[in-house]
Amino acid sequence: MALPAAISPLDVSRRTVAPGDVIDWHAHWHDELCLVLDGTPIIGHAGSKLIPQDDTLFLFGESEEHGVWNLGGATARLWLLEFRINSDVRTDFRELFDRTPERRVLKLSAGQRHRFCSLCQKLALEKDATGSLSEFAASAWLTLQLVDITRWLSANFEVDLAGLSTIRSRANDFRSESLSRFAPAPLSQTLRNFSAGNVDSPSDGSGQGAIANQQPFGQRDRL
DSSP: OOHHHHEEEEEEEEEEEOTTOEEEEEOOSSEEEEEEEESOOEEEETTEEEEOOTTEEEEEOTTOOEEEEOOSSSOEEEEEEEEEEOHHHHHHTHHHHTSOGGGSEEEOOHHHHHHHHHHHHHHHHHHHSOSHHHHHHHHHHHHHHHHHHHHHHHTTOBOOGGGSEEEEESOTTOOOOOGGGTSOOOOOHHHHHHHHHHOOOOTTOOOOOOOOOOOOOOOEEOO
């Protein structure tokens, strides 16, 4: 079997980012997942600096610039998972990797956060172990992690970047997708009339709503 050669974790760690710590804009020749656990770090993604909510997950594609800045007064915590996949696996997961950067951001539920962190812990244990079986196990856990994320995105858990606080654009030539792409389409008058006559309004009034120079980055603690 060639599973570890096709898909393998490079580094998995839970990091604390102290106030004032910075990772400037940089890029890798591999992909990286970044989950904001808590705190208010600024995340550089898709050409902009953003302030995400807790439990927001970013997928930085290979050669895409990203960064982290903690300019607030509170310590921030992140799960970071760097990994490499070959072209065949990338094709198998094209539903995930073919998305534009703006569409590779997810706000995880409590259950999704728990599952993501649990798999990261399993990955870290196998990554630090020795032997070929640990390599296979790490590759298997990473595969399951990517399967989960792809399914969550397909279920429309993605975050509209227009809803995040944007600090500034990365470059003048960067142009994000039109925000109207993410806005709900207006209802036709015919559909409005049908809805008014056939659909009861909910009694509670509820509705459907929704970062190559590296600076010191704070304390890393592996699980």
